[in-house]
Amino acid sequence: MKTNSSVLPFHFNSGGEKLYGCYHAPRIEPSRNSGVVICQPMGHEYIYCHRALRQLANRLADVGFPVLRFDFCGCGDSSGDLEDADISQWLQDISTSITELRSRSGVKQICLVGVRLGAALSFITAAQQECVSAVVLWDPVVSGKAYIEEIRLLQRDALRSRPKSLWPNEHSGEEVIGFPLSRVLSTEIAKLNLLELVPNRSTKMFTVQSDEASNYDSLNQHLRQRGIQFDHQQVPAPKVWRPTVDGNLLVPSQILRSVVAWTSTQL
């Protein structure tokens, strides 16, 4: 298909899977030397965050960053089913997206911006890849176990105000707000713990927190102990990854401003 837009939707390969991505070309000249890869959250959180992350990509492109938003395998418009997804494939998806953005834009250094589980996976990737010079962790999942408990609770709450289905669950795992959660995936996620990972010392980090209830002290302390250069901001804003009563999709401008301001000054 032909396009004359500054946003380019396309597919690219990742280990036999086909990922959907949206490339946001930088809108000012000269563009910056670093590019941004946005790592979205999973399942229902992906749906609710999509609007905010598209706007974030636009704002980052406005200040000169080439940006790639992509859907993980089994999510959004990428190939595969969520039932078959696993963490190793998703980590490979981030690596492939980094390569894709570097080849498209010519940048060498990459900043990963991850939300929730996408943030946890960005953190892991940053520890493994030299080219990742900065990571933004937006309300990251620090403990996979706590995350699984949280989404199970959300599903139980949702069932309270919804008719109970007449038909039995026909797949082997659980489900959360219309998305499957396989046993393999829930086990893998439950094992995630950012406090057990050793990040790369040269990677700058920014943790931005909108959820007042979450406690990121342990993560910040962990980063401090490891000698990581990091900033932390608590920004009062809605939890955009959660379903709203009226089905609206929220865009937390305050958070987007913080992320753009931090990346603009650091990269």
Add this chain to the structure above:
Amino acid sequence: MDEYTTLKEEAGIFGESVSLVGIVTPPATAETEAARTGVILLNPGIVHRVGAGRIYVKVARALAPIGFTSLRFDFSGIGDSPVRPDNLQFSKSAVAETRSAMDFLAQTRGIEQFILLGGCSGAKVAFDTACCDTRVLGALLINFPATEDENENAEQNGQRAAFAYYRRFAVFDLRSWGRLLTGKARYGHLVSTLWRGIKQRVCANETNSKQAEQFRLHLRALVNRRVQVTFICSEGDHRLDDLKQTGGRLLKQLSAERRIALDIIRRSDHTFSSLSDQRRLMHVLLRRAKAMVQSTVELRKASSVAATSSVLPQLQS
């Protein structure tokens, strides 16, 4: 999902200002009548083209093996498509953009007949587009919003949904009674919901009469044009009541005569947030899409036989 199908999907941009982002899922086989039919999936409300529970992706990929080409795309200002530069109101721009989507499939894939599929406000756009574009052979309307109260805010809409749930399900559910009697219910919410729900039902005929009249007029016109209209409703969604009330006797009559179809997915909610409900929805959508194409073929055959029989006597004389 069919691996062949997903690997053949193509992302791109189209439309008047080349700004609408969509994904084309080509048919796995080009040898069927369905391959000449495009299915266009229209945003369910403000959610982008993937749909709640990724249902649009599943539907598009399930349509391919039975021969359909599909296009799921984002209206301007939703998902990956940027906002329009003009101030055209959504009800008009969405119809124009749906027609652009049809033009796009016509130009790039040679497709000339379409089924429009939409959920919630997407169903309304599908209905309105079908009214003004003769290329539409069928419309699959999921949780069609037959009445729109512009003054209704989000909280009131939520209360209507809750009222439908209480009336249809909670009242028959022992767990709900248990919560009510043990102080675990949200009593304030319950009272205001019941009050608003009852008021709404009592006043519905008065407030929406003009809207209802117009809806029936358009529905009749579509049926007369032989556009195949299928309403698919979640049993737990208040829009089912609205549709029955707005459609009135005409809806019942057309349904009884099988000139339209009304499928109800039992015990499902507005967004089909249970996987088993999603599967039932998929089953209905695929069955209806196939039937729409089949019926169009039969109609075409019948009209060609009629044309032949009217020409033959002239030739003989």
